[in-house]
């Protein structure tokens with residue numbers, strides 16, 4: 001990996017880039033994953049590279065759903081495996097979720113490498129190697145495990161492709177995603193769309209578990225029932241607009257109006 005000084009203003013973003021490159025070199029991540037990361041980075045820039053309050057709210061509801069689910073499954077793709085393998089294992093452990101490797105550019109070798117990577121971080125069981133074409137999509141894109149994503153009641157699919165997210169949302173399951181682009185089909189078809197960088201979102205979700213786990217089921221349902229995904233997406237767009245106006249004013253030497 002390239003040595004990036006910690007005081008570099010873009011340290012976090014550059015480190016994430018290094019991790020994706022290393023994922024490609026180790027055969028975990030597809031080359032297409034590099035451009036997906038780039039698209040995400042651009043939207044993160046517009047957000048000011050921070051977790052906005054509405055995304056934190058979506059993260060809270062996502063954890064509520066994982067805790068309420070009878071069969072929660074966390075889907076892991078090549079970018080997620082390169083960026084946050086340890087955190088994915090931790091979140092699965094804390095919420096009693098099953099991990100499943102779920103790839104858009106699927107090869108048996110990549111699936112096995114990601115399974116091994118997650119096991120290296122302590123996962124005892126990782127599904128994905130016995131996927132069958134069970135979704136309503138063309139053969140390769142349709143593959144999920146019968147005892148995993150196919151039969152889950154809540155599925156957490158960070159960085160999912162739009163078609164597959166739609167196919168999952170049309171089944172009897174609640175779909176939670178992480179996608180920095182509030183305009184993507186993934187963000188627009190999931191039931192809960194977290195508009196945040198996966199690296200921040202997953203850490204926030206892990207940190208939320210100890211408090212949420214103390215709540216009763218009906219208190220957790222209250223969070224879920226009050227949730228409105230359209231409002232969350234609209235708020236993310238609003239935050240981007242405000243951030244851009246602020247930057248525009250800075251550039252022009254105009255003082256932003258006080259709250």
Ligand code: ATP
Nearest residue numbers: 036037039040161162179180181184185186197198
């Ligand atoms: P869709 O298929 O949902 O319409 P798309 O085709 O524009 O979306 P894809 O290439 O399928 O996008 O998936 C990449 C998506 O993942 C992008 O929307 C990008 O914003 C998002 N993304 C990439 N890296 C991250 C990350 N680290 N955290 C959060 N989101 C990310």
Ligand code: MG
Nearest residue numbers: 160161162163
């Ligand atoms: Mg896509």
